[in-house]
Amino acid sequence: MAGNASVVDPNTLTPTLTRAGKHDLMWRQLLPKARRNDEPLQVQLCTAFVTAILDGRLPFGTRLPSGRDLAQLTGVSRNTAVLVYERLSAEGYIESRLRDGFFVCGDIPPTQIAQELEPASSAQPDWNLRLKARSDGVPWADRPNAWRRVRYPFVYGQFEPRQFPLSQWRQCTRQANELKAVDRWWLEGEDAGSAQLIDQLIRRVLPRRGIAATRDQVLLTLGRQQSFYLLARLLVRDGARIGFEDPGFMDPRNVFTCNRAQVVPLPVDEQGVVPTTEYANCDYLYCTPGYQCPTGVTLSQERRATLLAMAAQHDQVIIEDDDDPETQYDGQALPALKAQDRNSRVIYLSSLSKILSPGLCIGYIVAPTPVIERLRQLQRLMIRQIPGNNQVAAALFIQQGHYDRLLQQARERLGQRAALITQALRDYLPEADFIVPSGGATLWLRLPQCHDLTQLYMEGQAKGVLFDPCTAFYLDPADCAANPSLRLGFGSIAMDAIVPGIKELSQVIRANWLRWKR
The missing domain is CATH 1.10.10.10 (Winged helix-like DNA-binding domain superfamily/Winged helix DNA-binding domain)
Incomplete structure (x- = not known):
């Protein structure tokens, strides 16, 4: 043969x-x-x-x-x-x-193909009557699945795989899968993996934001999205009023709305969220003090003191979302709002997604012990525990100094990208208005004329330019029409694509304006 x-x-x-x-x-x-x-x-x-x-x-x-x-x-x-x-x-x-x-060999049989049943004609439930939680009309800002193949992806929330220290992460992953480490994370209900990562957060991550915490004040979550859901389920009663930045992050706003909270829009200026008279009647405030989503402004020290004083005066609780922690590349970053909280009125949440990877889904909440205990009980109704191997690998990554090094490199790269995108906008779209970013990975671009933003988005996508129109960030569409804006993310786009991408975007904006004017 x-x-x-x-x-x-x-x-x-x-x-x-x-x-x-x-x-x-x-x-x-x-x-x-x-x-x-x-x-x-x-x-x-x-x-x-x-x-x-x-x-x-x-x-x-x-x-x-x-x-x-x-x-x-x-x-x-x-x-x-x-x-x-x-x-x-x-x-x-x-x-x-x-x-x-x-x-x-015949030891492992082929997978059996399930046969689909013909549906009965009259015995099916009426799902429209049974489905209580509805998301009809809820604004989202999901990007196309093929965004990586777009020439100029000015998207936010992704990391740059080519810059990720893969060899160091593999080393930590191998250590997390060694026999002694596996014993700490594989048993259901065991929290050894959680404790190891929480210790590193307390020792190495939270102090840089000015936050002191103990183990019983920290809860690990499956990313910030689960943090939003847990807090909404725990805190909201029918009719509870919660203030949201407007424009603001749509995901927590959607979560709280679906849990029957009454959303109170609060304007945003160059100093951050504005505590209006309507805010005084709120039970809660959700805010992004570090780099406001989506405008990127930092909440001023004076405004922070005002919010904390009002929270004590009106018996309010502030939910601080520190979405892009420790990425200040111009000047000195202000500490977290939680660091100035003397009355235990701030619940702090963040994640490791922006620096490590969104796919790891590692978030955390810092709150008073009674709140964490109730959140842990509520989380137990959803999942028994979050993946222990990821927790141990992330703990080792922080403990061995790789996180700090990656953080420093991220600041340098973001600073370079911020300089490129701001100069390109000055060169190719000088009539537009924006605040030069000092940290984070986004720029809020206010357009000088009125635009059909949906059409502008489609025209940009056809030219290979992706961005987030302001549509999903405003609670009232009329406010978006009155303040046409775009969010440009620059954290994951290639350096050499930023300038030609802005040039292409400027041409799309001008062409759209001419068509809209006619």
């Missing part, structure tokens, strides 16, 4: 033989050429075999190509082909028969 390749006849799915070197469509469909600069070649081939076996396309007893033929079919080395077969044999998907080759 030497020099022959084993193939599967597409009509009978039984093994047949053909001469080596002949291209066989069946095998090439099952085992496509391995791709370089992707997953390891061995992993790609193992996955292709396992998928075909579990799908039933390679039934029990099918004879596989020899190691030499597999290497020729897929474009890998013979050593890689041998390692693939060794791995599949060890995992029970194939078996080696002495002097006869490799065959699909």
Whole structure:
């Protein structure tokens, strides 16, 4: 049989033989050429075999190509082909028969395909009556799934994978998966992983924001989004009034609205949120003092003192969202509002997403002990615990100094990007108005004329320019129409794409204005 390749006849799915070197469509469909600069070649081939076996396309007893033929079919080395077969044999998907080759093993049966049932004509529930939580008309600012393939993605909330210290993170991940570390995170209900990360937050992260906390005052969450939901479920009673910055972050506003809170819009100026007379009647305030979402302004020291004094006077609670902590690259960052809270009236929340990765979903809440205890009980109704391996890896990443180094590099890169985008706007769109960012990764661009922002967004996307129109940030669409603005994120766009991207954006804005004026 030497020099022959084993193939599967597409009509009978039984093994047949053909001469080596002949291209066989069946095998090439099952085992496509391995791709370089992707997953390891061995992993790609193992996955292709396992998928075909579990799908039933390679039934029990099918004879596989020899190691030499597999290497020729897929474009890998013979050593890689041998390692693939060794791995599949060890995992029970194939078996080696002495002097006869490799065959699909029957120990792991194919996945059964579920049969869809024909729906009954009259026994289906009326879901419109049963579904209480409605999100109809709720504004979102979700970007297209293919935003990475856009030429000029001025989006926010993403990190730059090419700058991530992958080798250091892999090292911490390997340590988190060692036997002693696994013992700390794999058992359900154990909080050793949480305690390890909370300790690092208390020692290394929160102090830089001026916050002192103890273990029983910190709760880990699955990102800020879960923090919003937990706080809304815990604090809101029917009719509770909560002040929101306007324009402001739509996600917490949507969460509190869906929990039947009464939203009170509060204007934002160059000093941050304005405590109007309506604010005095609020029960809560949600705000982003560090870099206000979406305008990027920093809440002034005077305004901070006013908010804290009013909270004590009117028995209010402030929810401080520190979305982009520690990214000040121009001047000295103000400490968190929580750092000035002498009356335990500030609930602080943040995450590791902006510096590490949004996909890790590691957020945290700092609040008085009774609040954390109730939040933990409420979280227990949703999930038993958050992934312990991520917690331990993140704790090691902070403990070993990688987080601090990454943070410093992020400040430098963001400062360079901020300088590029502000100069490009001055050059190509001088009639627009904006505040030069001093921290964070966004710029709020106020347009000089009225615009159809929906049409502007579509025209920008057609030209390869992505941004966030102000539509979702204002509670009243009329306010957005009266103050046409765009949020430009510059944290994940390539440096050399910023200037040409702003040039393209300026052309789109001017063309849209001419069409709107006609």
